[in-house]
Amino acid sequence: MARRLEDDLQRAVLAYIAAAIPYAIVFHVPNGGFRTKPEAARLKSLGVMPGVADLVLLAGRGRVFFLELKAPKGRTTEDQDQFGEAARALGCGWAVIRSIDDLILAFKAWGVSRTSGEGDGEL
Numbered sequence: 001m002a003r004r005l006e007d008d009l010q011r012a013v014l015a016y017i018a019a020a021i022p023y024a025i026v027f028h029v030p031n032g033g034f035r036t037k038p039e040a041a042r043l044k045s046l047g048v049m050p051g052v053a054d055l056v057l058l059a060g061r062g063r064v065f066f067l068e069l070k071a072p073k074g075r076t077t078e079d080q081d082q083f084g085e086a087a088r089a090l091g092c093g094w095a096v097i098r099s100i101d102d103l104i105l106a107f108k109a110w111g112v113s114r115t116s117g118e119g120d121g122e123l
Helices: 002-020 037-045 078-089 100-110
Strands: 025-028 055-058 064-069 093-097
Touching: 002 025, 002 055, 002 064, 002 100, 064 078, 064 100, 078 093, 093 100
Parallel strands: 064 093
Antiparallel strands: 025 055, 055 064
């Protein structure tokens, strides 16, 4: 059940970003899902990494943000927390998003705006 809630949230987040920050590039990192052992090994050899956030957002001036989407009661894994810490240590934004309100708060904290990617417009 939580997976479908996260899918619905992800669709809403993508729609919000498309409308509110049209200059941004956002994409999904498909790390989850069922895989056979050989397929999992193949993907790992190609760079798949546990804990990588669900969405990557490129929002102007070389800024990179990672969005970990969770159902309202969902918890991050240890791998996700470690990824978030590493991303922040490298100067990237990382946030757990459970609602559009969480997304708006993260954008405000990061100075992401809807206009030019220069941080000069309110969301």
